Amino acid sequence: MALPAIAGYSFCQAFLHFLSKPALNHCGHTGLIHTPKVKSMKKYILHFAVLIAMLPFASCAPAYVVRERPHDVVYFRPAAPARDYVWVSGDWVWIGGRYQWHEGHWERPHRRSAWVDGHWQNTNRGYKWVPGHWRRY
Numbered sequence: 622m623a624l625p626a627i628a629g630y631s632f633c634q635a636f637l638h639f640l641s642k643p644a645l646n647h648c649g650h651t652g653l654i655h656t657p658k659v660k661s662m663k664k665y666i667l668h669f670a671v672l673i674a675m676l677p678f679a680s681c682a683p684a685y686v687v688r689e690r691p692h693d694v695v696y697f698r699p700a701a702p703a704r705d706y707v708w709v710s711g712d713w714v715w716i717g718g719r720y721q722w723h724e725g726h727w728e729r730p731h732r733r734s735a736w737v738d739g740h741w742q743n744t745n746r747g748y749k750w751v752p753g754h755w756r757r758y
Contacts (some may be wrong), residue, residue, distance in 0.1 A: 685715040688750040690741045694722050701727050710738045713750040722751060731755045 691713065698708060711725040730736070739753035 623628055685720070686744060686747040686749045687720065688747045696724055698725070699727070706731065707736050709736055710753055710757070712739050712752050715750075733757055 694711065696711070701708070706727040707730045709725050710729045713720040713721050714723050715721075728736075734755040734757050737754055737756045738749055741748045742751050
C-alpha cells in the first residue's frame with residue numbers, strides 16, 4: 622500500500638498521516654482511529670526519527686588540536702606472550718589539557734581484523750591525534 626503523497630510532508634509525517642487515516646469505527650461511522658496501539662506506534666516512530674536525526678552527531682568525538690606535536694616516544698617492546706599475538710601500538714590520550722602517552726601492549730588479534738596504528742594528522746589549525754583501531758577485512 623502506498624503512502625499518501627502530500628506536498629510538503631516528510632516521510633514520517635506522511636507515515637503518521639497514513640496511520641491515522643479515516644476508517645470505520647465500531648458504530649460504522651467514519652472517524653479517526655486513535656487506539657492505544659496506534660498512539661504507541663506513533664510514539665515509537667517519533668523516537669526512531671529523532672534517533673536517526675541524531676545519529677550523525679553520535680560519532681563526533683572532540684578532536685583536540687595542538688600547535689606542535691609531541692616528540693616521538695621511544696620505549697621497549699616486550700616479547701610477545703604467544704606466537705599469534707599482535708602488537709597494539711601506544712596512543713596519545715588527551716588528559717588535563719594536553720596529550721599524554723599510553724604505552725602499547727600485546728593483544729590477540731580480533732577476528733578478521735588488522736591493527737592500524739594511530740598517527741598525527743596535520744590540519745590547518747595544528748596537529749591532532751588519530752587513534753589506532755582495529756579495521757575489519
